[in-house]
Amino acid sequence: MSSLPTKTLRVASMLFKSRRGATANNVAAVVAAIERAARNGVELAVFPEACLTGGIEEIASSGEHKTRRAALRALAQGIDSAPMHAVADAVERAGVAAGVGLIEAAPNGDLFSSYVVCLPGGERHVHRKLQPDGERYLARGERFTVFDTHWGWRLAVLIGGDNYVVENARMVALLGARLLVAPHACTGASDAASNEWMRRALPARAIDNGMFVVYSSGVQDAIQTDEDAGEGGAAAIVDPYGHLIAQNGQRTRGDDMIVADLDPASIGASPGHRWLDARRPDLYARLATGRVCEMPLDARAFEPRTAGARGSVPVSFAMVRRERPHG
Incomplete structure (x- = not known):
């Protein structure tokens, strides 16, 4: 596992509304937001899933399914x-790292919901969504994305539904991630429920694994005007104790970001971090198969209990009588 960071890191979760297909306008809004983040001393700005292109939304009818792949490919x-070059150039000018999402057209023709973290100096890290939430036209990523930065922090990225699977967060923690970047996209009628679920789940991921989490969920709408990209969505920053140290309800009206200074000392002191070293991997091999109930029981890892006809469990006990000394 990587060493703990020693430097406080200022991060921002960006409240952002994008327009599907209005990529140029979305990019311009991202660039402007990066410049504002720089003026606030931010070192890492986290934007939502697919914020550059749009494209993550609920499908209302079978007719929409028929045109879905073509629509995604057009985006x-x-x-x-x-x-992407425009975002990377803005990162270089401002000196602020930025994570942005897009529908990616891969060289082999596959489509992904991808997230790119651009660092000052030209370095980029790309995560492809592992769990595309039932989106039949998006391919699945096949690897975790964990990387070191010049701040001394090791970061990981999990997009949207990647965060719903508890093993994903545990894996990136075991790979040494101290900060989880968790972009998300609002998808229509279930937005409120999804955001509420993430606000409950992400503190659990943080406290279980002793790491910070930055959550940014953006609004994606159909094109209506040329000016409407910008503020919207939900945002939260969670510490390794599971505390919401910042969320969009705490911001000043009109701000398009929430900001927090991440103190690395709280990582090492957190219960989740300490208990990572107490794990018993020899007991967990069955988890990797995904077929726990079908595997034969191993008495070394699991002690079976048998029940009688009425559901009773056999118990053995002994009574010991203590003799009083004769007076």
Whole structure:
């Protein structure tokens, strides 16, 4: 596992509304937001899933399913596309790292919901969503994305539904991540329920694994005007104790970000971090198969209990009588 960071890190979760297909306008709004983050001393700005292109939304009818793949392909951009270069250039000018999402057109023709963290100096890290939430036209990523930064912090990225699977967060923690970047996208009628679930689940991920979590959930709408990209969505920053240290209800009206200074000392002191070293991997091999109930029981890892006809459990006990000394 990586060593603990020693430097406080100022991060921002960006409240952001994007328009599907209005990539140029979305990129311009992202660039402007990066510049505002720099003026606030932010070192890492976290934007929502697919904020550059849009494209993550609920499908209302079977007719929409028929045109879904073509619509996603029309939105998709490559990792080395002009929009990504514009974001990377803004990162370089401002000196602020930024994570942005897009529908990615891969060289082999596959489509992904991807997230790119651009660091000052030109370094980029790309995560492809592992759990595309039943989106039949998006391929699944096949690896975890964990990387070191010049701040001395090791970061991980999990997109949207990746965070619903508890093993994903545990894996990136075991790979040494101290900060989990968790972008999300609002998808329609279930927005409120989804955001409420994430606000409950992410503190659990943080406290279980002794790491910080930055959550940014953006609003994605159909194109109506050329000016409407910008503020919207939900945001939260969670510490390794599971405390919500910042959320969008605490911001000043009109702000498009929430900001927090992450103190690395709280990582090492957190119960979740300390208990990572107390794990018993020899007991957990059955989890990796995904077929726990079908595997034969191993008495070394699991002690079976048998019940009688009426549901009773056999118990053995002994009574010991203590003799009083004769007086």
